[in-house]
Structures are given as C-alpha cells and as structure tokens.
Amino acid sequence: MDTAALQGSATGEGRRACLQRLAVALCAGGGPWLGARAQGVRAESLAVLYPEIGEPFRAIFAKILEGIDDRLQARVLRVAVPAEADMAGLAADMQRREPKLVIALGRAGLRLASVLDRRIEVVAGGVISPSEAEARDATVHSLAPDPLLLMQRLKGLLPGVKRVSVAYSARHSAWLMRFAQDAARQLGLELQAQEVGDLKAALRHYQEFFAQASPQHALWLPQDPLSVDESTVLPLVLQESWNHGVPLFSSNLGHVRRGALFALYPNNLELGRSLGGSALARLAGNAGPRSALPLRDVHAALNTRTASHLGLDLSPRLQQAFELLLPER
Incomplete structure (x- = not known):
C-alpha cells in the first residue's frame, strides 16, 4: 500500500483550505501519559502527518494512527495532508509549532516532511519502497x-x-x-x-x-x-x-x-505502535542510524x-x- 497510488484524483484545494485542516487531535485512548511523558518527552514536540484519503484506505491509516496514539499516550498534533496540498504553506505553519520530530505516513506525509527544517527528526511509515534519500534522512518503516x-x-x-x-x-x-x-x-x-x-x-x-x-x-x-x-x-x-x-x-x-x-x-495497529516507539527512541537519543526497515508487524x-x-x-x-x-x- 503505497499512498502515491492510493490518493486518486486531485482535490484542487488551495493553501487556505489546506491550512484549515491543520488540527490538534486527542489520543483515542484518553488514558494516562504512559509513553511520551514517562520518557520525559513533551507531547507538543511530536506531530503526525498523514494523507487525507478516501475509503478503504482511510480506515487503514486510522488504525495506524490508533496504534501511534496507544504507544505515545499523549496529545499530539495531527496534520491531514490533501493530495494537492500547498506544501510550503503547510510547512511554514508546522515550523511555527516547532516540533522536534514528525511521524510521516504515506507519500503525502513524506512529501511534507521533506520540506521541513532539516533539524526536525522524521520517522516514516505507510510506504513500500523508500528511496535512498528517504532512507538516509529518516527512519522508514516500510510496508514490505x-x-x-x-x-x-x-x-x-x-x-x-x-x-x-x-x-x-x-x-x-x-x-x-x-x-x-x-x-x-x-x-x-x-x-x-x-x-x-x-x-x-x-x-x-x-x-x-x-x-x-x-x-x-x-x-x-x-x-x-x-x-x-x-x-x-x-x-x-x-x-x-x-x-x-x-x-x-x-x-x-x-x-x-x-x-x-x-x-x-500489515498489522496496522501494531505498525502504529512500532512507529510511536521508534519516535520516542529517536527523541530520547536511543535510536540507531536512519535507514529503511522491512515490516515485522x-x-x-x-x-x-x-x-x-x-x-x-x-x-x-x-x-x-x-x-x-x-x-x-
């Protein structure tokens, strides 16, 4: 499931409509902060970028997001990225929020992550074949x-x-x-x-x-x-x-x-949990070198x-x- 092939027809939405979709979402579990907070990571230092996409793939990404929330157990920013988003506008808005790390899902998430400040760490998932550049610049959990x-x-x-x-x-x-x-x-x-x-x-x-x-x-x-x-x-x-x-x-x-x-x-829920764990490890300085990783969930x-x-x-x-x-x- 590579979202470059999934996102279908162009939405034709402009910058203002894209920015209106930039919203903060509460974690689905609503429980205590046992993930990010327990490791001394501030929730506002994290953001999740995911494709705005129709069914049946929306449900797949929703399950991955559920797994991320379950692992982080914290409020994190979610950014839905339309197929024809104004990446420069979204990136500018994102950088004003100063995240230390983004979890980028699908090709749309990776495209937005690629135009962010290089100091922002990237953990990625929801793609089958990462390019050499993507694997060099991010920890990519492939769908292969x-x-x-x-x-x-x-x-x-x-x-x-x-x-x-x-x-x-x-x-x-x-x-x-x-x-x-x-x-x-x-x-x-x-x-x-x-x-x-x-x-x-x-x-x-x-x-x-x-x-x-x-x-x-x-x-x-x-x-x-x-x-x-x-x-x-x-x-x-x-x-x-x-x-x-x-x-x-x-x-x-x-x-x-x-x-x-x-x-x-893919076990999408467990993949989400793995992405959340990878993000916490990288923020805590416990992660290995950036690379592409095959799917184990x-x-x-x-x-x-x-x-x-x-x-x-x-x-x-x-x-x-x-x-x-x-x-x-």
Whole structure:
C-alpha cells in the first residue's frame, strides 16, 4: 500500500483550505501519559502527518494512527495532508509549532516532511519502497514484509524447500534484497535474486525458473511493480506454479486471493505502535542510524486450496497459525 497510488484524483484545494485542516487531535485512548511523558518527552514536540484519503484506505491509516496514539499516550498534533496540498504553506505553519520530530505516513506525509527544517527528526511509515534519500534522512518503516519472516513461514510449511527465487528491480527492491540475502543465510536457504530492468527481462526470468523448477524450489513475489506486473506476470506465475507443483508465496495479500500459497500483510495497529516507539527512541537519543526497515508487524494469509494442491496437511493447528484463510468459506 503505497499512498502515491492510493490518493486518486486531485482535490484542487488551495493553501487556505489546506491550512484549515491543520488540527490538534486527542489520543483515542484518553488514558494516562504512559509513553511520551514517562520518557520525559513533551507531547507538543511530536506531530503526525498523514494523507487525507478516501475509503478503504482511510480506515487503514486510522488504525495506524490508533496504534501511534496507544504507544505515545499523549496529545499530539495531527496534520491531514490533501493530495494537492500547498506544501510550503503547510510547512511554514508546522515550523511555527516547532516540533522536534514528525511521524510521516504515506507519500503525502513524506512529501511534507521533506520540506521541513532539516533539524526536525522524521520517522516514516505507510510506504513500500523508500528511496535512498528517504532512507538516509529518516527512519522508514516500510510496508514490505521482512524477508526473514516470509522465509521462516515458508520453512515452517515446507521444510523440504532448498532454494528461493525472486525477480526484482533495483529501483523498487534493491534495499530489500540485502535483508533477503541475510535471511536466506540464517535459514540455510539458497536465494536466487535476479535483478531485471524491464518486463521482458522479468518474463524471461520466470520462464527460465519454471523450466528447471522442482518442489524443492519456491518463488517469491515482492511488491515490485516492474518484476511482478499484475496483468502479465501474475497470471503466468500463478498458472505455472500450479502446473509444476511449485510453492509461490508473496508480499501481497491480493495474490493469495488469486492463488499464491501464502502472504504476509500489515498489522496496522501494531505498525502504529512500532512507529510511536521508534519516535520516542529517536527523541530520547536511543535510536540507531536512519535507514529503511522491512515490516515485522504482520498478519498471515493462507490459500487452503493451493495448500491442499501442494500436499499440505491442513490441520487445525496449521490453520490457526494464519489470521486469514482463503478462499473464505
């Protein structure tokens, strides 16, 4: 869920309308200040920037905001950023409030954060593929599931798998492949990560993969719009993985609905709590270097039809390990 693709049509609102949306919101819990205050952090030193966006994505960001509030347990400024906001005007208003740190959600939140004073710390979330500049200037909690969690789930389901193949583009996924290589080493898997520069190269990779694939091989589909084209690549790999009995797992919940074996997807409430904790750690001087981090706050979905096709025993214990079973009964 990258909000650059979610925000839809332009709102056409000007600076005055944008500034009117700058409002202070109370935390949803309303309880004692057990987060920011307990760590000696003033609530007014924090602000949350989030996209003004329609359903169903508004509910997703609302759940992330709920998690942030729950972790901070303090009154913090919330700024809704319209799709065509006057960033200079919003930034000027923000800087008059003198926050020490902002939590930026989605592409809209990151765009506003990027024009703020460099002395303001940034913790970001709600984006899939952070750029090098974004990862250099902020602690970015990506929506791309941690490859270690994906491969651990794969090994738990199919311990006989020895090799994982993935096609990726450098622009969208090179940063994630570094985590993938480490994960494969930890789990004793061979990772065949093939960089592709265009759709033609991606298709060639998949054709070569299936020409020599066996049940000891698995195919991973990252959230990469170049290497995992929804209209061309996805139908091909779904059909071929079924025909060859090859496990196909994904970082995209929608792929499980269409036949991938399993996927991990965001636990938005816990992601919000992690963002709040990261913000408190950075303000307290306890955070590590700025970087992009894969998603560890996840739910898991399993396609039971595909699992049965691959010979998995769909025991109650196995099914209980997944928050979502598809096709839904």
